Amino acid sequence: MHQREGVTDWMNIKKRWLVLFLLPATAVFILVYAIPVSMLTATSLTDWIVASTPHFNGIDNYIRLFHDPQFISAIKNTLLWMLLQSTLHISIGVIAALILARKKFYWKFVRTVYMFPNIISSAAIGMLFVMLFNPSFGFVNQFLAAIGIENAPNWFANSKTAFGAVTITWLPFAATVTILVMAEMTSIDGAILEAARVDGATEFQMDVYIVLPMMKNIIGTTAILGATSMLQKLDIILMTTNGGPGDLTLNMPLYVYKTAFTAKQFGLANASGVVMILMGLVAVGLINRIYGIGKKEC
Amino acid sequence: MKLKSIVAWSLAGVICLNLIGCSDGKNKETQSAVREDQTAENDFPAPVELSISTFRVGTHSAAVAEARYFKEFQEYYNGVDRQKITLKVEEMPSDEEYYNQMKIRAASNTLPDVFEGKDGVLELAVENGIAVDMSKYVNADEQYKKELGESTIAFGSDWEDGGLYNISYGLQAIGYFYNKEMFDKAGISPAKTWDEWTSNLEALKASDACKAPLSMMTGENGWTTNLILASIIGTSEEAGNRFMNTRYVDTYQTPEVMDAFSQIQEMLQEYSLPDAVGSDYATAANHFLNEDTAIIANGPWMTPDFSDPDKAAEGFDQKVGVALFPKNGAIYQLERGYSIAKSTKEKEDAAFKFIQFKTNAYGQTIHLEEAGVLPLTSDIQMSEDYKQNNPHVAELVELLDTIEYKYQTIDTISYPTAISSLGTLYPQLVDGSLTAEELVRLLDDAAAKDASYKNE
Numbered sequence: 091m092h093q094r095e096g097v098t099d100w101m102n103i104k105k106r107w108l109v110l111f112l113l114p115a116t117a118v119f120i121l122v123y124a125i126p127v128s129m130l131t132a133t134s135l136t137d138w139i140v141a142s143t144p145h146f147n148g149i150d151n152y153i154r155l156f157h158d159p160q161f162i163s164a165i166k167n168t169l170l171w172m173l174l175q176s177t178l179h180i181s182i183g184v185i186a187a188l189i190l191a192r193k194k195f196y197w198k199f200v201r202t203v204y205m206f207p208n209i210i211s212s213a214a215i216g217m218l219f220v221m222l223f224n225p226s227f228g229f230v231n232q233f234l235a236a237i238g239i240e241n242a243p244n245w246f247a248n249s250k251t252a253f254g255a256v257t258i259t260w261l262p263f264a265a266t267v268t269i270l271v272m273a274e275m276t277s278i279d280g281a282i283l284e285a286a287r288v289d290g291a292t293e294f295q296m297d298v299y300i301v302l303p304m305m306k307n308i309i310g311t312t313a314i315l316g317a318t319s320m321l322q323k324l325d326i327i328l329m330t331t332n333g334g335p336g337d338l339t340l341n342m343p344l345y346v347y348k349t350a351f352t353a354k355q356f357g358l359a360n361a362s363g364v365v366m367i368l369m370g371l372v373a374v375g376l377i378n379r380i381y382g383i384g385k386k387e388c
Numbered sequence: 389m390k391l392k393s394i395v396a397w398s399l400a401g402v403i404c405l406n407l408i409g410c411s412d413g414k415n416k417e418t419q420s421a422v423r424e425d426q427t428a429e430n431d432f433p434a435p436v437e438l439s440i441s442t443f444r445v446g447t448h449s450a451a452v453a454e455a456r457y458f459k460e461f462q463e464y465y466n467g468v469d470r471q472k473i474t475l476k477v478e479e480m481p482s483d484e485e486y487y488n489q490m491k492i493r494a495a496s497n498t499l500p501d502v503f504e505g506k507d508g509v510l511e512l513a514v515e516n517g518i519a520v521d522m523s524k525y526v527n528a529d530e531q532y533k534k535e536l537g538e539s540t541i542a543f544g545s546d547w548e549d550g551g552l553y554n555i556s557y558g559l560q561a562i563g564y565f566y567n568k569e570m571f572d573k574a575g576i577s578p579a580k581t582w583d584e585w586t587s588n589l590e591a592l593k594a595s596d597a598c599k600a601p602l603s604m605m606t607g608e609n610g611w612t613t614n615l616i617l618a619s620i621i622g623t624s625e626e627a628g629n630r631f632m633n634t635r636y637v638d639t640y641q642t643p644e645v646m647d648a649f650s651q652i653q654e655m656l657q658e659y660s661l662p663d664a665v666g667s668d669y670a671t672a673a674n675h676f677l678n679e680d681t682a683i684i685a686n687g688p689w690m691t692p693d694f695s696d697p698d699k700a701a702e703g704f705d706q707k708v709g710v711a712l713f714p715k716n717g718a719i720y721q722l723e724r725g726y727s728i729a730k731s732t733k734e735k736e737d738a739a740f741k742f743i744q745f746k747t748n749a750y751g752q753t754i755h756l757e758e759a760g761v762l763p764l765t766s767d768i769q770m771s772e773d774y775k776q777n778n779p780h781v782a783e784l785v786e787l788l789d790t791i792e793y794k795y796q797t798i799d800t801i802s803y804p805t806a807i808s809s810l811g812t813l814y815p816q817l818v819d820g821s822l823t824a825e826e827l828v829r830l831l832d833d834a835a836a837k838d839a840s841y842k843n844e
Binding site: 139140224225226227244246247248249250252331332333334335336337348349351352353354355 | 488491492494495508512606607661662663665666667804805808811812813815816818819821822830837838839840
């Protein structure tokens with residue numbers, strides 16, 4: 091009985107310390123996220139425009155949003171980019187990780203070079219691609235002309251190519267995924283791979299049947315990171331197409347930005363911000379479910 | 389365990405006390421510095437520090453003029469008239485960023501002491517009652533009033549209550565520059581009609597004198613392209629001219645505007661370089677300066693570039709001519725200038741002194757000499773030296789006497805949402821996925837999204 095009381099005391103003290111240590115993070119979360127998100131949600135239900143006092147207008151902003159063709163385009167483009175980023179982008183990163191993990195003579199060099207686009211600022215990447223795709227003096231069109239393809243398009247300003255041109259500025263650069271997957275791969279018990287090798291499994295078979303299933307959690311996590319990163323993409327689009335031609339490359343962050351800072355419709359911008367947050371939450375939940383992140387294999 | 393808790397709390401307490409102690413020390417140091425400063429300035433009224441934001445920095449065409457204003461103003465008010473005024477300057481990377489920030493600050497009553505009122509900023513400040521009426525200052529100084537001219541005062545007082553909330557710093561008069569050598573090679577001279585303009589473009593294209601006749605661009609605010617657009621509309625008889633002189637137009641769906649967009653579509657498709665669509669001003673300017681193109685629409689502030697060895701080949705300035713748009717049209721408007729945000733009387737007085745410094749006869753001369761901005765009245769004469777060194781500006785000023793159509797820029801007459809949208813619609817106009825009729829309808833939709841739509 092005495093021993094049991096001692097254990098209970100110890101648990102209480104431990105709980106108190108846990109609460110104490112969690113307190114700063116919780117306070118920061120409340121101040122930086124919870125309060126602003128609550129304000130965002132509250133003002134999304136008002137007619138707030140610049141230099142005015144907000145008045146409650148129910149769900150008018152949400153009705154207006156879903157009647158706005160530009161908003162619908164922004165949602166479609168963002169969803170498509172989220173899908174591409176959580177599938178194709180992740181696949182590229184994982185394949186790169188599987189190749190580099192074999193640690194051939196070139197692996198350190200390739201890993202470092204592959205990392206470059208991830209350590210350069212997005213604005214610089216945007217400028218780089220604007221130059222590369224310039225129809226007058228850009229490398230891409232000059233190269234195409236050199237191999238006999240004349241009249242190549244103005245990539246960022248053509249309705250048929252703009253979406254692809256913007257996508258190419260981030261889709262292949264999956265070094266973060268590669269690094270995370272490679273780090274996780276080091277935790278695989280060497281004995282498992284050795285046993286497979288002894289049983290005559292090829293490198294490809296080991297990757298497909300042993301390594302990839304064991305990487306499920308980290309791949310799911312990078313898919314979440316990839317998908318949600320598309321809810322933050324603003325600078326590159328601003329620098330390359332500004333959402334055009336028309337609204338073919340308009341995404342949610344740019345829609346929010348233009349609604350707030352060009353149209354000065356703060357209530358409407360905040361409503362689209364709320365929709366964006368919901369999109370992020372749904373994406374996280376969906377990917378969690380698909381990958382079963384955190385669940386133990388039976 | 390208790391001991392550990394006591395030690396932990398004691399350490400936390402010591403750290404807190406140290407922090408308080410440090411900050412207290414700093415406060416004491418600051419207070420003592422202020423006291424010393426006050427003692428040193430004892431004989432003067434309290435010094436005033438003005439907060440000012442500017443985007444005229446770095447490679448901006450008026451950066452040199454701006455730096456000169458700041459330097460000379462602070463030198464002048466460093467004790468003169470027993471007054472000390474210092475400037476606390478905040479630099480912004482672009483005018484777009486500047487006006488975005490000013491709009492937010494106007495809404496939240498945190499404007500700098502002196503601010504510029506374009507792009508709806510002044511409207512917000514006046515609506516919020518935080519802009520200062522400068523009539524009392526201007527009326528008290530007859531000489532300054534004369535230097536500003538009646539039209540400048542009328543322009544700044546164009547408000548419901550007649551208050552003078554803004555003082556312009558210069559006249560914006562814009563025609564176009566052309567490469568005389570290329571024109572000679574193509575056997576043409578500046579066009580007198582828009583039909584002649586088109587035939588000139590065709591002649592230039594056929595002559596191989598240049599890579600493309602026009603330096604156009606649709607990125608940023610589509611500046612060089614929109615100047616031509618404004619000119620086509622502004623010279624379309626009375627209706628077009630009225631449209632181009634209407635502040636915040638109701639609709640773009642008029643025959644003149646649709647026709648103008650059809651012409652611009654052809655110019656971008658047939659007579660511009662492939663990178664005109666989507667590129668920025670710098671690219672369009674470089675093409676003209678590198679003699680890739682024969683024509684660029686722009687204001688006199690571009691003229692220093694013609695003789696800048698970093699930007700153009702030696703002797704390029706000799707090849708450049710200046711002309712009014714066909715039908716003797718030109719952009720002709722006063723620039724929306726400086727305003728004062730409400731504050732203490734001392735600050736407001738000092739802010740006016742700064743605005744006066746920038747816009748009096750001397751200030752206008754600096755603007756002309758350093759940035760190519762034309763003065764507010766013809767009373768400010770160009771010196772012979774200046775004329776000799778800046779023949780293009782002098783020629784443009786002479787041409788202004790022959791203007792038949794005066795009009796404003798598209799930016800001035802449009803809601804910001806429409807201008808922002810135009811930049812993304814031009815590419816579709818050029819690749820053929822949008823007609824001029826569809827474009828003007830979409831511009832109307834974009835204008836209607838502006839928070840101030842029809843509230844002006």
